Amino acid sequence: MTPTQHPLRLRGFRLLFLGRSISTLGDAVVPAALAIAVTRATGSSGALALVLGCAMVPRLLLLPLGGVVGDRVDPRLVALVTDLVRAAAQLAVGLELLTDEPRLAPIAAASAVGGIASAFAMPTATPLVAATVAGPQRMRANALLASAANVARLGGPALAGLLVWTVGPGWAFLLDGASFLVSAALLTRLRVQHTPGERRSLRTDLLHGWSEVRSRDWYWTSLIGHGVWNGAAAVLLTLGPLVATRQLGGDGVWIAMTQAAACGVLAGSLLAGRYRPRRPVLVANLGLALYALPLAALAVAAPAPVTVAAYALAMTGLGFLNPVWQTVVQQEFPAQVLARVTSYDWLLSLAAAPLGYTLAPLAADAWGSTGPLLVTAVLVALACAGTAAAPGVRRIGRVAEAGSTASAEVTGGRPADREAPAGAVGRNPTIRS
Known part of the structure; x- marks a missing residue:
């Protein structure tokens, strides 16, 4: 692949792009449908919390193991198997909901199975992009995936409403479930070269992955910032609807905020495909610090247009960070540890959100919503902007110029001859948020 060749011209990336885009659209339909279905069936918010917890808890517990498996085994095979498992779980829930009296236990059990599968699937995303696209074009590839995912999330709730009410x-x-089956079918046609690292004990592999994280100050300091961001997002999502409804003009303000946020994330991912800052991690983390703006706007009950605009700007920062972050991680870590370091990233991101969901209502009940929102705004600004103090955050250079130039082209049949993706073990970047 030449440095100017578009990633979608690579058959391997096209297969990956189509599969991920289709399954993301299917996933975007589920949250609204799940809330309505469980509420209709049980009339209890506690039942919905139980179903969500059944998916979240095993996902959190098993993510590090999923990272080890993703590095030991061909990530394409792991992604294919987990797509099939998640397809079965979603189809089982769908069939249960089609009965006259859907039962909670089978729905919760299927959610747990899906959560287990996602713990193994999530760490494979970064290695698969690294294996199908060469370094100079990974930013564009990641931006394409992020943009397609964000478009799916924009349309998913509307499609869910159409299905629910028809x-x-x-x-x-x-x-x-059908979207996961399509994704699995596309993955069967994808072949990537996988070079597993030295086989060691599970404990050694986990510790090795953690040592890779700990040895890079840009990575672990950014993960702290990203974790705080996720906790702050949980606070905003918990307290924001109440403030918007009671003080800013009603339910329509919150709906406008959520739509503006979705548009902001999409705009940020599109920007990431075109703008190449000299210090990508520094710029992206400073963009995350913008999340302090909507938190502060809600805290002081700023006019609705100001709050909506602040939320859109903050989510543009998130949309920009995600593809930038994934590209830098693919560039800076050896291919043999990508799944493990990604699993630690996801673990911190997912673990921080329940903390925000738990503490926000307790703090609001004790002191009102203004104090918790302002404190959270200060924390997220300090944590994300504070990563600039880490030398590695300032040192990581432009990804389009610093990445591997090795060809990563794969085909639908035999893998093309190529070098392994470059990564420097000694170099001192979610979720990603």
Whole structure:
């Protein structure tokens, strides 16, 4: 692949792009449909919390193990198997919801199975992009994936509403299950070269992955900032609707905020495909610090247009960070540890959100919403902007120029001859947020 060749001209990346885009659209339909379905079936918010917890807890517990498996085994095979498992889980939920009296236990069990599968699937995303696209074009590839995912998330709730009110919420889950089957079918045609690292004990592999994280100040300091951001996002999502409804003009303000946020994330991912800052991690983390703006706007009950605009700007920072972060991680870490370091990233990101969801209502009940929102705004600004103090954050250079130039082209049949993706073990970047 030449440095100017578009990633979608590579058959391997096209297969990956189509599969991920289709399954993301299916997933985007599920949250709204799940809330409506469980509420209809049980009339209890606690039942919905139980179903969500059944998916979240095993995902958190098993993510590090998923990272080890993703590095030991061909990540394409792991992604394919987990797509099939998640398809079965979603189809099972869909069929249960199509019955006259859906039962909570099978839905919760299927959610747990899906959560287990996602713990093994999530760490494979970064290695698969690194294996199908060469260094100079990974930023564009990651931006394309992020943009497609954000478009799916924009349209997903509307599609969910259409399905729920026409044929029932069960069909939303059947659609999601079918999307995973399509993704799995596309992955069967993808072949990537996988060079596993030295086989060691599970404990040694986990510790080795953690040592890779700990040895890079840009990575672990950024993960702290990203974790605080996720906790702050949980606070905003918990307290924001109440403030918007009671003080800013009603439910329509919150709806406008969520739509503006979705548009902001999409705009940020599109920007990441075109703008190449000299210090990508520094710029991206400073963009995350903008999340302090909507938190502060809600805290002081700023006018609705100001709050909506602040939220859109803050989420543009998130949309920009995600593809930039993934590209830098693919550039800076050896291919043999990508799944493990990604799993630690996801673990911190996912673990921080429940903390925000738990503490925000307790703090609001004790002191009102203004104090918790202002404190959270200060924390997220300090944590994300404070990463600039780490020398590695300031040192990481432009990804389009610093990445591997080795060809990573794969085909639908035999893998093309190529070098392994470059990564420097000694170099001192979610979720990603």
